[in-house]
Amino acid sequence: MQSSPSKSGYFFVAGAVLIWSGFVLVARIGGTSALNAFDITALRFAVASTVLLPLWLFWKRVPLFNKTMLSLALSGGIGYSVVVYFAFKHAPAAHGAVLISGLLPFFVPLIGFALMKEPLKRNLRFALPVIAAGMVCLGVDIFSRSENTLFGDSLLIASSLLWALYTILAKRSGYSAWETAIGGALLSAIMYLPVYVLFLPKAIMAAPLHDILLQGIYQGVIVAVIAMLFYMAAMTRLGPARTGACMALVPAIAGIGASLLLGEPLNAWLVCGLLATSAGAWLGAK
Secondary structure: OOOHHHHHHHHHHHHHHHHHHHHHHHHHHHHOOOOOHHHHHHHHHHHHHHHHHHHHHHOOOOOOOOHHHHHHHHHHHHHHHHHHHHHOOOOOHHHHHHHHHOOHHHHHHHHHHHHHOOOOOOOHHHHHHHHHHHHHHHHHHHHHOOOOOHHHHHHHHHHHHHHHHHHHHHHHHOOOHHHHHHHHHHHHHHHHHHHHHHOOOOOHHHOOHHHHHHHHHHHHHHHHHHHHHHHHHHHHHHHHHHHHHHHOOHHHHHHHHHHHHHOOOOOHHHHHHHHHHHHHHHHHHO
């Protein structure tokens, strides 16, 4: 019989899985709206910094102005956000489900090996070929489509690389997950928002209020704060292996959600790609 902490751990990891799956769908909605990638990035950091600033002031006064925090803000903060939101202007949500979450178990150990000389785990010999099979299925789907999504798909791969780099840098930083979330969001806002206001193209004034609220609340609160809270609670109760294995459900759930909620077509090749990358991610996390 499972203990109460274990049961609550599965509740929290289910919340994290649903939020990260929803991120793909909401980002694609933003990509098809009047908002541009710079607008959505600004909304993310403006809202997240507003929510997290009191935590920085009264709870965790993590140092902001150092090389470590700068690397986190540029990789997983500004870099990832701008690239992924641009990607969803040109690629469907189902492709994002495969190429962002599905490729992470492939990129993270390779970057860890390159930067930290971490040995590759034995289970990756089983996981990586399964992920590669998922990529082949996705490739067939991409080239069989009438519309050209290669540019958006390339940006999705780049965003997965940036998030993998952020994952490794966060691991090396010595900061806790909350410290990296708070410090990264605040420093990203400090660096990005003045540049956005003064120099970057904007379409936010032409966007409907419901699009602005959806992106601001989901990206800046639900993803940046609530998902982190759920993820850390799950890690504490279930441990990294079981939590990572559950997070491998994100590609499949996001892909199915793209079909049910956004009306994106799912053919056999894309379904096989979603299932294979989820299975590979699960193997890589075990």
